[in-house]
Amino acid sequence: MDTMDLTEATELARRVRALYHRIEERHEGSVWSTKDDMLGLVNDVGSLSRLVMATGGQWAPEGDVPALLRGKLAECLWWVLVLADRLDVDIADAYASKLGDIEAHLRSVVSRLPSD
Numbered sequence: 001m002d003t004m005d006l007t008e009a010t011e012l013a014r015r016v017r018a019l020y021h022r023i024e025e026r027h028e029g030s031v032w033s034t035k036d037d038m039l040g041l042v043n044d045v046g047s048l049s050r051l052v053m054a055t056g057g058q059w060a061p062e063g064d065v066p067a068l069l070r071g072k073l074a075e076c077l078w079w080v081l082v083l084a085d086r087l088d089v090d091i092a093d094a095y096a097s098k099l100g101d102i103e104a105h106l107r108s109v110v111s112r113l114p115s116d
Contacts, residue, residue: 006081006092013081034086041079048072 004012021031032040051069053059061068084091 010081010085013078014085017082037083044075044079048076
């Protein structure tokens with residue numbers, strides 16, 4: 001699959017979440033709430049933190065650490081896109097706006113640092 005922008009990634013996240021909703025409906029009688037989705041993200045962030053520890057040799061998971069790390073980062077991003085979509089946040093716009101503000105602030109701070 002080719003790389004995609006955040007809008008395309010959100011569309012894919014929405015389609016995948018819809019498939020999970022069908023399975024949840026069938027097996028659990030209802031779809032997960034946004035709170036359940038948040039718990040899914042928190043669980044995956046915990047797994048991600050162990051994999052980050054593994055990159056520093058502090059934890060030894062079974063399997064290929066770079067592949068596991070790549071997959072878990074993707075899953076965490078998926079959860080963020082799902083939550084943004086379900087909460088009606090335009091994540092592409094929010095990201096550009098927030099990081100633009102942070103960059104401007106940091107450039108201002110850096111410009112005031114003493115020269116080396």
